[in-house]
Amino acid sequence: MERVRDVRALPKAHLHLHFTGSMxxxxxLDLADKYGVHLPEALKGGEPPKLRATDERGWFRFQRLYDIARSCLRSPEDIQRLVRETAEEDVRDGSGWLEIQVDPTSYAPRLGGLIPALEIILDAVRAASRETGLGIRVLVAANRMKHPLDARTLARLAVRYADQGVIGFGLSNDERRGFARDFDRAFAIARDGGLLAAPHGGELSGPASVRDCLDDLHATRVGHGVRAAEDPALLRRLADRGVTCEVCPASNVALGVYEKPEDVPLRTLYDAGVPMALGADDPLLFGSRLAAQYEIARTAHGFSDTELAELARQSVQGSRAPEDVRRKLLAGVDAWLGGTGSDARPGGE
Ligand SMILES: [Zn+2]
Structure with missing residues (x-):
C-alpha cells in the first residue's frame, strides 16, 4: 500500500496570497465588532460566499466584500495582527516562505498616507517573520481599474523599498478591463529596479491575457495563468521560459472560473512542463488555505506524493527566497518524500 503523506508537512513556498484576503x-468578526462595521451575511457565516465572478456583477460583488473586509483594518495593530496570524496559518500549512501582495493605496487613507501605509505593512511583516520564523516578502500590486499613472507611482515606491522587504510588483483586479500594455511603463520601472514582475492574467480572461503579461509586461511569474491551458503554443512558451504560474484551484472554483476542482487544468499545465506555485489567493473569501490546494491536486487530479513534491519544488524555485532558504526547503521536500516515514500519517489528521 502506498503511503499517504501529510501535505501540511510538505515544505513549500506560498506565492499568491492577498493581504486582506488572508485574514x-x-x-x-472581531475587528468588525471593534469598529462597529456592519458585515453582510456573506462575511459572517464562516462559509465561503457563493460568487460567480465570470460575470461582471459577480466580480463586483467579490470586490465589494473584499472592500468591506479591508475597511476593518484601521490601525497598525490590526495590520500586525493580520500578518502575524497569516504567518501562523502559513507555517501550519507547511509554508517555509511567503510572498504576500498588497496595494498600499487602499490602506493609505486610514494609515496616514501611502508611504506610512507601506512602512506599517513592512514593519508588520518583519515582526511576524521574527515571531514565527517564516520568511515573508511583499509584492506591491497596482490596481488595473485605476489610472496607469497611479501604477507608476506605486512602482517607484516599491523600488524605493526594495531593500526593506519588497521583492515584486503585481497588477490585480478585473483583467477584462483595460489593457496590460497600459501598465508597461510601471512594470519597466519595477523591473529596472530589480523587482520581479508578477501580474495577474489568465484567470477571468483567456490565453490572450497571459500573452499580454509576457509580451507587454515581461512577466517572470503570472498570477493564475491557468487559462493558458487553452493554448498549447502558449503552454510551450511558458514552459520554455520557465515562467511560474501561481495557480489557485480553490479560488478558481469559488469564482466560477471552473465549475469544480476536477476542471482546473492542473494536469494540463503540469504535463506541459509549466512550473506552478499553488496558492490560496483569498482564503477569507474562498474558505481554504495553502495545504488545501495541494489536497485538491491529490484528490481531484490524482497527483502522487512524488508529483506533489515536484509541485512544492516548483513553488520554491519560482520564489524570491534567498539561496539558503531554498536549499533548506528543497532538502525538506526530499526528506518528506524519502524520509523514514515518521512524519507520514495516513490521510493526514
Ligand atoms: Zn490574486
Whole structure:
C-alpha cells in the first residue's frame, strides 16, 4: 500500500496570497465588532460566499466584500495582527516562505498616507517573520481599474523599498478591463529596479491575457495563468521560459472560473512542463488555505506524493527566497518524500 503523506508537512513556498484576503474569518468578526462595521451575511457565516465572478456583477460583488473586509483594518495593530496570524496559518500549512501582495493605496487613507501605509505593512511583516520564523516578502500590486499613472507611482515606491522587504510588483483586479500594455511603463520601472514582475492574467480572461503579461509586461511569474491551458503554443512558451504560474484551484472554483476542482487544468499545465506555485489567493473569501490546494491536486487530479513534491519544488524555485532558504526547503521536500516515514500519517489528521 502506498503511503499517504501529510501535505501540511510538505515544505513549500506560498506565492499568491492577498493581504486582506488572508485574514482569519474570526479576526474579521472581531475587528468588525471593534469598529462597529456592519458585515453582510456573506462575511459572517464562516462559509465561503457563493460568487460567480465570470460575470461582471459577480466580480463586483467579490470586490465589494473584499472592500468591506479591508475597511476593518484601521490601525497598525490590526495590520500586525493580520500578518502575524497569516504567518501562523502559513507555517501550519507547511509554508517555509511567503510572498504576500498588497496595494498600499487602499490602506493609505486610514494609515496616514501611502508611504506610512507601506512602512506599517513592512514593519508588520518583519515582526511576524521574527515571531514565527517564516520568511515573508511583499509584492506591491497596482490596481488595473485605476489610472496607469497611479501604477507608476506605486512602482517607484516599491523600488524605493526594495531593500526593506519588497521583492515584486503585481497588477490585480478585473483583467477584462483595460489593457496590460497600459501598465508597461510601471512594470519597466519595477523591473529596472530589480523587482520581479508578477501580474495577474489568465484567470477571468483567456490565453490572450497571459500573452499580454509576457509580451507587454515581461512577466517572470503570472498570477493564475491557468487559462493558458487553452493554448498549447502558449503552454510551450511558458514552459520554455520557465515562467511560474501561481495557480489557485480553490479560488478558481469559488469564482466560477471552473465549475469544480476536477476542471482546473492542473494536469494540463503540469504535463506541459509549466512550473506552478499553488496558492490560496483569498482564503477569507474562498474558505481554504495553502495545504488545501495541494489536497485538491491529490484528490481531484490524482497527483502522487512524488508529483506533489515536484509541485512544492516548483513553488520554491519560482520564489524570491534567498539561496539558503531554498536549499533548506528543497532538502525538506526530499526528506518528506524519502524520509523514514515518521512524519507520514495516513490521510493526514
Ligand atoms: Zn490574486
Amino acid at each position: 482569519r474569518p474570526a479576526t474579521l
